[in-house]
Amino acid sequence: MIHEANAQPGLANRLGARIATTVAVAFKGTGLPKAQVVGMPMRRSISTLHRATSRAAARAALGLNTTQPALIVTGGSSGAVSINRAVAAVVPLLAAEGIQLLHITGGGKGVTGADGRPLQAEGYRQIEYVDDMETVYAAADLLLARAGAATVCEVSAVGLPAVFVPLPHGNGEQRRNAADLITAGGALLVDDAALTADWLTGHVFPLLKNQAALDAMAAASARLGVRDADTQMARLVVAAGRGAQS
Numbered sequence: 001m002i003h004e005a006n007a008q009p010g011l012a013n014r015l016g017a018r019i020a021t022t023v024a025v026a027f028k029g030t031g032l033p034k035a036q037v038v039g040m041p042m043r044r045s046i047s048t049l050h051r052a053t054s055r056a057a058a059r060a061a062l063g064l065n066t067t068q069p070a071l072i073v074t075g076g077s078s079g080a081v082s083i084n085r086a087v088a089a090v091v092p093l094l095a096a097e098g099i100q101l102l103h104i105t106g107g108g109k110g111v112t113g114a115d116g117r118p119l120q121a122e123g124y125r126q127i128e129y130v131d132d133m134e135t136v137y138a139a140a141d142l143l144l145a146r147a148g149a150a151t152v153c154e155v156s157a158v159g160l161p162a163v164f165v166p167l168p169h170g171n172g173e174q175r176r177n178a179a180d181l182i183t184a185g186g187a188l189l190v191d192d193a194a195l196t197a198d199w200l201t202g203h204v205f206p207l208l209k210n211q212a213a214l215d216a217m218a219a220a221s222a223r224l225g226v227r228d229a230d231t232q233m234a235r236l237v238v239a240a241g242r243g244a245q246s
Contacts, residue, residue: 001240003233004030005040005149008173022240024233026149027177038233039226040153045134047227049158058138063125064100069208072140074104074130080146082192083165084111087144089197090205094123097205102139104130134158142208147174147189153229156181159222161214163204168192186221 002020004013007027017023017032025032026040056066064070075083087103088111094101103126105111111119111126119126130136136143137158145151147164155162164187166174181187188207190199207213 001237002032003038003041004032004035006030006173007149007176007179008171010171010173021243022236024236026153026229027180036236038236039157039229040150041230041233042150042154042157043134044230045132046137046154047157047230049134049137051138051158051160054134054138058135061135062102062130062139064102064139068098068100068123069141070100070102070139071142071144071204071208072102072104072136073144074136074146075106075109076146076148076151080106080165081109082168083144083146083195084109086195086197086200087111088119090200091119091121091124093201093205094121097209099123099205099208101125102127102136104128104136141214142204144204147178149173149177152177152181152187153226156186156221157225157227159218159225161207161217161221162187164189165192165195181221181224184220184224186217186224 001022002013002016003024005026007030009030009032013032023032023034023036024038025035028037059066073083073087084105100123103111105126105128107128110128113119137155137160140160142161142163143155144163144165147166164178166178178187178189182189
């Protein structure tokens with residue numbers, strides 16, 4: 001059995017799919033033979049998340065208030081220096097814009113100010129890592145992140161508007177991962193090199209203050225979301241096992 005997480009399959013799965021009994025994929029259009037679209041298996045705490053009812057508790061847990069629009073930024077567990085740099089440049093503007101920002105910087109990638117101390121400002125909080133991403137998804141009005149397969153599938157499953165910044169290297173799988181969600185109107189895409197303070201203030205800040213636009217993005221995202229990929233995948237595993245025994 002194979003499960004391909006990315007929209008652009010890697011070499012191992014392109015070869016393995018030729019002989020595998022069952023080929024499951026998270027995204028359509030991978031080009032793998034016999035591919036069945038099942039989505040991305042994820043923790044039940046994410047796939048069963050109801051953002052609206054979990055919002056207040058999630059914001060309290062992350063040190064955010066319940067009144068201001070919340071942008072949460074993450075570059076993944078290892079962080080992303082280019083994202084951190086662009087975000088740091090807009091921190092002084094948050095208070096005047098009435099926006100709060102939780103910045104998940106990545107391990108060892110804390111953002112410092114001119115004085116060498118951790119960057120601080122009204123409306124801004126930084127932490128290196130969050131273990132339970134369901135809390136992030138419930139607390140955020142908008143997520144800015146890389147377009148890894150798990151992130152794309154999870155934000156769609158919970159109906160969270162997103163801005164994706166694909167990795168600028170690799171085989172282009174992150175851009176392809178996000179393609180359908182962007183086409184559907186559930187997310188925006190910006191190239192890593194184009195993510196600047198000006199881009200954030202010109203695109204992200206106005207979006208955060210436009211609830212109707214956020215609601216439309218959330219609905220478009222949720223329409224593509226798959227919440228039962230774990231169950232679908234388990235059924236395929238059982239079926240493959242029974243076939244091997246017969």
